[in-house]
Amino acid sequence: MATPIYRKIKEMILQEIEDKPANSPIDSEREMAVRFDASRMTVRNAINELVEEGFLYRDKNKGTFVADRKFVKKTPVSALLQEDISEFNVLYFNVKKADEAGPEIAERLEISPDEMTLIVLRLNTLNTKPISVEEIFFIRSSISESELNNLRQLLDLNAYLKDGRIIQRFIPMLVPVQFANLLKIKMNTPIIRVETVITSKSGKPLVYIKAYNNPFEKIIEITE
Amino acid sequence: MATPIYRKIKEMILQEIEDKPANSPIDSEREMAVRFDASRMTVRNAINELVEEGFLYRDKNKGTFVADRKFVKKTPVSALLQEDISEFNVLYFNVKKADEAGPEIAERLEISPDEMTLIVLRLNTLNTKPISVEEIFFIRSSISESELNNLRQLLDLNAYLKDGRIIQRFIPMLVPVQFANLLKIKMNTPIIRVETVITSKSGKPLVYIKAYNNPFEKIIEITE
DNA sequence: TAGTGGTCTAGACCACGCC
DNA sequence: GCGTGGTCTAGACCACTAG
Numbered sequence: 001m002a003t004p005i006y007r008k009i010k011e012m013i014l015q016e017i018e019d020k021p022a023n024s025p026i027d028s029e030r031e032m033a034v035r036f037d038a039s040r041m042t043v044r045n046a047i048n049e050l051v052e053e054g055f056l057y058r059d060k061n062k063g064t065f066v067a068d069r070k071f072v073k074k075t076p077v078s079a080l081l082q083e084d085i086s087e088f089n090v091l092y093f094n095v096k097k098a099d100e101a102g103p104e105i106a107e108r109l110e111i112s113p114d115e116m117t118l119i120v121l122r123l124n125t126l127n128t129k130p131i132s133v134e135e136i137f138f139i140r141s142s143i144s145e146s147e148l149n150n151l152r153q154l155l156d157l158n159a160y161l162k163d164g165r166i167i168q169r170f171i172p173m174l175v176p177v178q179f180a181n182l183l184k185i186k187m188n189t190p191i192i193r194v195e196t197v198i199t200s201k202s203g204k205p206l207v208y209i210k211a212y213n214n215p216f217e218k219i220i221e222i223t224e
Numbered sequence: 225m226a227t228p229i230y231r232k233i234k235e236m237i238l239q240e241i242e243d244k245p246a247n248s249p250i251d252s253e254r255e256m257a258v259r260f261d262a263s264r265m266t267v268r269n270a271i272n273e274l275v276e277e278g279f280l281y282r283d284k285n286k287g288t289f290v291a292d293r294k295f296v297k298k299t300p301v302s303a304l305l306q307e308d309i310s311e312f313n314v315l316y317f318n319v320k321k322a323d324e325a326g327p328e329i330a331e332r333l334e335i336s337p338d339e340m341t342l343i344v345l346r347l348n349t350l351n352t353k354p355i356s357v358e359e360i361f362f363i364r365s366s367i368s369e370s371e372l373n374n375l376r377q378l379l380d381l382n383a384y385l386k387d388g389r390i391i392q393r394f395i396p397m398l399v400p401v402q403f404a405n406l407l408k409i410k411m412n413t414p415i416i417r418v419e420t421v422i423t424s425k426s427g428k429p430l431v432y433i434k435a436y437n438n439p440f441e442k443i444i445e446i447t448e
Numbered sequence: 449t450a451g452t453g454g455t456c457t458a459g460a461c462c463a464c465g466c467c
Numbered sequence: 468g469c470g471t472g473g474t475c476t477a478g479a480c481c482a483c484t485a486g
Contacts (some may be wrong), residue, residue, distance in 0.1 A: 004455060023426050028471065029256075039457045041265075042473090052276070057425045061464040061471050068427040071389050075448060076284040125425040165281075165295050172396050190396040190414040201281045202247050203292035220394040222446070224299060228474060252452060263476045268453090285452050285483040 009036050010046040023070040057113045074223040076194055092121040105137050108208040115141035130183045131218045137208040159197045160206055169195045191215055233260050233270040246292040298447040300418055316345040329361050332421055334431040340364035354407045355442050361432040384422045384430055393419045407438045415439055
């Protein structure tokens with residue numbers, strides 16, 4: 001089974017609804033089962049995922065419909081990582097003991113305060129506008145030498161999400177003085193710091209991120 | 225079909241994992257199919273929902289395992305509406321034209337600025353501690369006379385979520401002076417205002433909520 | 449090799465909405 | 468009465484892991 005049938009059907013449905021207006025009906029599950037020469041349960045599996053992801057919605061006894069684009073699932077993480085960053089610059093990186101990196105780091109990564117961490121500070125921009133500054137904390141021992149030499153790849157945080165889980169906290173504060181200039185905003189501007197822990201499926205922390213977001217360039221928005 | 229078999233199985237699995245530690249394996253799908261006298265697909269349906277909700281996770285070719293409690297899905301809405309509010313007091317309510325209620329109200333509710341809206345201001349508390357102040361905007365014409373006389377029921381926003389969709393925006397700001405006292409926090413405290421639009425499945429706005437959250441009593445946290 | 453989750457089939461009955 | 472999504476069955480093969 002190279003790519004499962006239901007994935008192919010999912011892609012085909014996605015193409016078909018691409019140009020359709022919101023709330024227009026799609027073919028019934030039985031029709032598609034015939035059309036795609038698959039069983040109804042297979043078609044259903046494809047539709048289930050599209051509903052889950054916010055592309056379609058069902059109305060019992062009526063049919064399945066194209067959802068409004070604005071409801072395609074969006075979380076701060078995905079928004080932060082995927083869409084609106086066109087570029088980033090690493091401003092600083094270093095290896096330090098967890099307790100020297102910050103008071104809460106060891107706790108968040110569930111390691112001893114003596115354990116070494118890799119700290120990266122990066123500035124994310126979109127069309128030269130500063131979107132956010134991120135402090136990213138890795139556990140040194142879980143990073144190979146080759147990964148260390150390929151920061152670019154290491155910082156592709158999307159990779160961690162595939163088989164991971166996430167907890168995010170939203171902290172209101174005034175922009176820290178050292179970041180005001182970087183974000184090109186005035187001192188004492190209220191901002192939101194998003195603190196993210198990404199873990200493996202079993203709950204072991206992999207990365208901890210503190211993101212300081214420029215409220216004038218990036219509105220944090222979630223859809224579910 | 226009173227309550228579907230897979231729902232019952234779901235409940236039984238939930239009970240069984242209640243006392244199990246995180247990452248301990250549950251019975252295989254085939255075992256449960258025999259034990260619950262159902263087909264494997266029915267058991268799978270039950271497990272699918274529990275995985276989706278964050279109670280279990282799967283490892284291909286290995287089995288299905290109990291997830292860490294901290295990963296049970298949590299969104300600001302659900303946190304706001306369900307868990308941590310023990311009580312609320314309606315401080316004010318009135319019926320006004322949308323444009324008199326606020327400059328962005330008509331836009332968010334997708335109505336004409338002349339249309340009448342019901343505005344409710346409420347203070348949410350937990351153990352007498354102020355958690356948040358909410359400004360809630362309804363469309364007057366979509367509320368019946370009897371609903372108007374039962375504010376308590378109208379304000380059970382959870383009811384809207386069952387068949388609805390949500391968009392939330394997070395706005396950093398200093399606490400508005402008129403709310404500082406209510407929230408028992410100092411003036412000029414940075415807070416997060418969560419702006420929520422709840423719509424029907426088709427995308428028609430039903431309610432618009434502006435929540436001013438006390439950062440000392442309520443940390444906004446999401447898990448997915 | 450035995451067991452797991454992932455995928456798939458070809459049927460079936462139900463409750464409900466709409467005409 | 469017809470069509471819809473929701474539920475359910477009793478099988479099947481696959482790729483992969485672990486002993």
